Amino acid sequence: MRRTSFKDVNCSIAQCLEAVGDWWSMLIVRDALFGVTRFDDFQRRLGISRNVLNQRLQHLVDHGVLERVPYSEHPPRHEYRPTAKGRDLWRVADAMRQWGDRWTAPAGPPVELLHTTCGHRTELVPHCGHCGAPVEPTEVTPVPGPGATDPDFIPTHPQIASEEPHMSA
Amino acid sequence: MRRTSFKDVNCSIAQCLEAVGDWWSMLIVRDALFGVTRFDDFQRRLGISRNVLNQRLQHLVDHGVLERVPYSEHPPRHEYRPTAKGRDLWRVADAMRQWGDRWTAPAGPPVELLHTTCGHRTELVPHCGHCGAPVEPTEVTPVPGPGATDPDFIPTHPQIASEEPHMSA
DNA sequence: TGGAGCGAGTTCTATGAAGCAACTGACTAG
DNA sequence: CTAGTCAGTTGCTTCATAGAACTCGCTCCA
Numbered sequence: 258m259r260r261t262s263f264k265d266v267n268c269s270i271a272q273c274l275e276a277v278g279d280w281w282s283m284l285i286v287r288d289a290l291f292g293v294t295r296f297d298d299f300q301r302r303l304g305i306s307r308n309v310l311n312q313r314l315q316h317l318v319d320h321g322v323l324e325r326v327p328y329s330e331h332p333p334r335h336e337y338r339p340t341a342k343g344r345d346l347w348r349v350a351d352a353m354r355q356w357g358d359r360w361t362a363p364a365g366p367p368v369e370l371l372h373t374t375c376g377h378r379t380e381l382v383p384h385c386g387h388c389g390a391p392v393e394p395t396e397v398t399p400v401p402g403p404g405a406t407d408p409d410f411i412p413t414h415p416q417i418a419s420e421e422p423h424m425s426a
Numbered sequence: 427m428r429r430t431s432f433k434d435v436n437c438s439i440a441q442c443l444e445a446v447g448d449w450w451s452m453l454i455v456r457d458a459l460f461g462v463t464r465f466d467d468f469q470r471r472l473g474i475s476r477n478v479l480n481q482r483l484q485h486l487v488d489h490g491v492l493e494r495v496p497y498s499e500h501p502p503r504h505e506y507r508p509t510a511k512g513r514d515l516w517r518v519a520d521a522m523r524q525w526g527d528r529w530t531a532p533a534g535p536p537v538e539l540l541h542t543t544c545g546h547r548t549e550l551v552p553h554c555g556h557c558g559a560p561v562e563p564t565e566v567t568p569v570p571g572p573g574a575t576d577p578d579f580i581p582t583h584p585q586i587a588s589e590e591p592h593m594s595a
Numbered sequence: 596t597g598g599a600g601c602g603a604g605t606t607c608t609a610t611g612a613a614g615c616a617a618c619t620g621a622c623t624a625g
Numbered sequence: 626c627t628a629g630t631c632a633g634t635t636g637c638t639t640c641a642t643a644g645a646a647c648t649c650g651c652t653c654c655a
Contacts, residue, residue: 270526384552
């Protein structure tokens with residue numbers, strides 16, 4: 258369907274979507290972070306068709322999110338493991354999980370998070386990296402960064418900031 | 427292309443993707459959170475074709491992420507505003523922004539976050555909602571929650587936990 | 596009264612990605 | 626020597642997407 262690429266869009270969200278922005282990629286990454294590594298395991302768990310899975314895995318490898326690691330010589334076999342870049346997607350996955358839990362899980366969350374350090378089930382709460390306080394969406398405002406090129410990425414209706422929560426990119 | 431629906435998948439990530447998981451929806455939400463409300467503004471900023479934009483806006487309205495608010499009677503006109511559910515996607519958007527900044531922004535982040543409460547540019551850091559400590563991906567483990575139905579959503583190779591960072595849903 | 600313009604869609608066509616199923620190829624296990 | 630595993634590949638059909646042109650209801654201006 259001649260998908261438009263976000264490669265040249267100067268927006269970090271668009272760049273993230275360029276890597277994992279289609280229907281399946283994020284679920285593949287989710288499973289990869291769970292520890293799934295093999296083609297057939299992905300295929301069975303996701304119910305994705307094999308050609309599309311192959312294509313998505315290639316795409317994720319091309320973008321450095323997964324890497325192909327050979328685990329057998331003689332029937333030449335490899336598995337897919339998350340790279341550091343791929344592992345770093347856990348926050349995106351977790352934010353999605355929290356949102357889904359809050360808004361679309363009437364029977365309660367299917368999966369919860371155990372903080373092994375303190376031993377309790379928990380939710381992650383964003384804190385300010387500078388002052389350390391927990392951050393509400395109304396307390397942050399996007400401002401142009403060093404890589405800014407497109408003035409349009411700054412809010413077109415900044416006055417809304419007072420009445421509507423903002424976001425972050 | 428006969429997209430498979432994730433509606434019946436008992437996974438909060440899949441539910442999130444069901445709402446905003448295609449190429450355009452997350453960018454529409456991003457712009458909506460920036461304060462964009464009008465059809466033509468979305469269209470111009472995103473360069474999306476009008477029929478697809480219309481379809482996506484409908485989809486987001488159907489899923490309760492945006493709402494149509496009339497702002498003119500006589501030429502019947504409405505604008506699209508994020509609902510509470512939509513505003514809550516800011517964490518997902520922010521996680522994507524951080525990931526994109528870290529891995530795909532060689533010229534520096536195009537947009538940064540100003541924490542208005544403390545007055546500094548900052549990044550959001552996830553903290554444990556229970557003990558309050560900052561959380562690294564290696565410190566959390568997914569466990570079945572009250573809404574769990576599918577045993578497959580639990581890691582298939584739990585032993586990986588020791589050597590590989592885990593994730594959260 | 597007549598024309599230009601705006602905002603929000605709707606309709607059209609072609610192109611090509613998604614989905615499905617069947618097939619290949621290199622091996623292993625019984 | 627047959628069945629099974631694993632990781633793809635090929636072929637076919639169908640339908641979503643991009644892109645542009647068009648509609649509709651109105652306002653503004655002369």
